[in-house]
Amino acid sequence: MRFKGSRSSFKEVARRLLPSDGSFDLCLSCGLCSSGCPASGLADMDPRKFLRLASLGQDEIIATTPWVWMCTLCRRCTHLCPMHIDIPALVYHARTCWPREKRPKGIVGSCDQALATGTASAMGTRPEDFRFVVEDVLAEVRENQPGQENLAAPVNRRGAYYFLNQNSREPVTEPDEMVPLWKILDYVGADWTYGTLGWAAENYCMFAADDAGWETLVRRKVAAVEELGCKVWLNTE
Amino acid sequence: MRKSLGDGIANDLRFVVRRLVGEENFVEMHPNRSNNYCCGGGGGALQGGFPEARRRYGRLKAEQIKATGATYCIAPCHNCHSQIHDLAEHYRGNWRTVHLWTLICLSLGMLGEAERTYLGPELKEACL
Known part of the structure; x- marks a missing residue:
């Protein structure tokens, strides 16, 4: 079987992906990867089996098993592997073999939402909505919580040292969960800001194995940090 | 933590x-640190369509x-929080799942009423 846009077999592609100190054929079949993998047995697959199938050229199974979406790419298998074989890189590559329309709708949908807005939010939150939520919650805290009258949650403050990002679910579904973080930053005197652009911490295009989308989102976020002249990008995800 | 920053930051946390909960209230799970298991919420799994x-x-x-x-x-993060919270319900666990920022603010006496969604009744009014 050949893959779209490539004349190479999965094994050839995988060989190029592997770091110099580990290679496909070095697998000892010891099973340390599988014994410590919480995804072992799901969809009748496990890391060792996945690697052996790839090694034996069973590309059809590799490119179609839904197991690649059940693996969380946690890297425990590689951490344990005596030959340092990067199995998650292979899993990621197998994800790219799926036609986009066949990949999990939830993941691809979140990627598309993020690509459609300058905030990079997987929930499609618009810049002005994020600003409104932050300012609304802040006003309530300052009014109702004694000792927090001067709490700040700066937005687009140029030259702040830290650019703070935030998982979209917080501003959208549980905005009060943002407040403890603001208080801690305030307490330690941190010089920080949110940005209306590029503030979303998550990157579902990476999970969707959409390389171009993944890069677009990262570049969008970097541009937002640089636009405000911040020195450190604080990732909460 | 293992994935990006290693055990150093795990030890810092x-x-x-x-310090927040007191030595006698801290319980380590096994295995831990780099040998620990992923909770299963990462890599897109929460939206992956295979609940x-x-x-x-x-x-x-x-x-x-x-x-x-x-x-x-x-x-440690929002994804883990969602997954572990869901696991407690699904497997009838007796634990509550909290973000570290909740405990930090609670310990500093600055956790507001509306910021206690994930705390149990015994801590709903503590240090208010």
């Missing part, structure tokens, strides 16, 4: 947690938490 597989993946984490007998489990 343990220092913070021990049954996701929960079966997380059974190991649920058993680890149950074995500690702890009443609170601290999650």
Whole structure:
């Protein structure tokens, strides 16, 4: 079987992906990867089996098993592997073999939402909505919580040292969960800001194995940090 | 933590947690640090459309938490929080799942009423 846009077999592609100190054929079949993998047995697959199938050229199974979406790419298998074989890189590559329309709708949908807005939010939150939520919650805290009258949650403050990002679910579904973080930053005197652009911490295009989308989102976020002249990008995800 | 920053930062966070809750209230799960298991919420799994597989993946984490007998489990990020919270419901665990920022503000006496969604009744009014 050949893959779209490539004349190479999965094994050839995988060989190029592997770091110099580990290679496909070095697998000892010891099973340390599988014994410590919480995804072992799901969809009748496990890391060792996945690697052996790839090694034996069973590309059809590799490119179609839904197991690649059940693996969380946690890297425990590689951490344990005596030959340092990067199995998650292979899993990621197998994800790219799926036609986009066949990949999990939830993941691809979140990627598309993020690509459609300058905030990079997987929930499609618009810049002005994020600003409104932050300012609304802040006003309530300052009014109702004694000792927090001067709490700040700066937005687009140029030259702040830290650019703070935030998982979209917080501003959208549980905005009060943002407040403890603001208080801690305030307490330690941190010089920080949110940005209306590029503030979303998550990157579902990476999970969707959409390389171009993944890069677009990262570049969008970097541009937002640089636009405000911040020195450190604080990732909460 | 293992994935991007290694055990150094895992140990730093343990220092913070021990100071917040007190040495006698800190329970380590096993295995831990770099040998620990992923909770199963990452890599897109929460949106992956295989909820049954996701929960079966997380059974190991649920058993680890149950074995500690702890009443609170601290999650490092939003994805882990959602997954571990869901595992407690699915596997009938007796723990509550909290963000570290909740405990930091609670300890500093600056956690507001509306910021206690994930705390149990015994802490709903503590240090208000």
